[in-house]
């Protein structure tokens with residue numbers, strides 16, 4: 328690929344400055360796949376948070392605790408088995424799930440401030456802007 332192409336391609340990054348054009352083409356193709364996978368991850372996570380938002384509303388409405396350690400233990404064991412089968416580091420899979428669940432619990436806790444869970448706010452999608 329030409330240098331002028333590299334500078335206009337969002338996949339090129341800094342590598343365009345020091346990578347041979349032939350290798351750059353290969354790198355760009357791989358980065359195209361990475362971009363597609365990252366987009367899929369964002370959409371999957373958005374769907375997961377929509378589902379956990381509904382769980383949070385239900386928990387707040389029925390005064391259930393935000394966290395369920397027994398459920399988490401089973402999820403982590405299952406995910407670690409799946410990770411090992413898929414040749415993904417099981418410890419990484421555990422850290423990743425814990426990171427997500429921690430955020431979900433924060434959302435549940437925010438919702439439980441509205442204990443009856445049936446105000447318009449509790450039904451609305453999580454307000455990321457005012458959450459941090």
Ligand SMILES: O=C(O)C(=O)C[C@]1(C(=O)O)C=C[C@@H](O)C=C1
Nearest residue numbers: 379382394395396398399428431
């Ligand atoms: O299943 C639940 O009870 C949830 O609240 C969802 C979830 C999760 O994100 O998977 C989050 C917190 C709980 O401790 C367990 C699981």
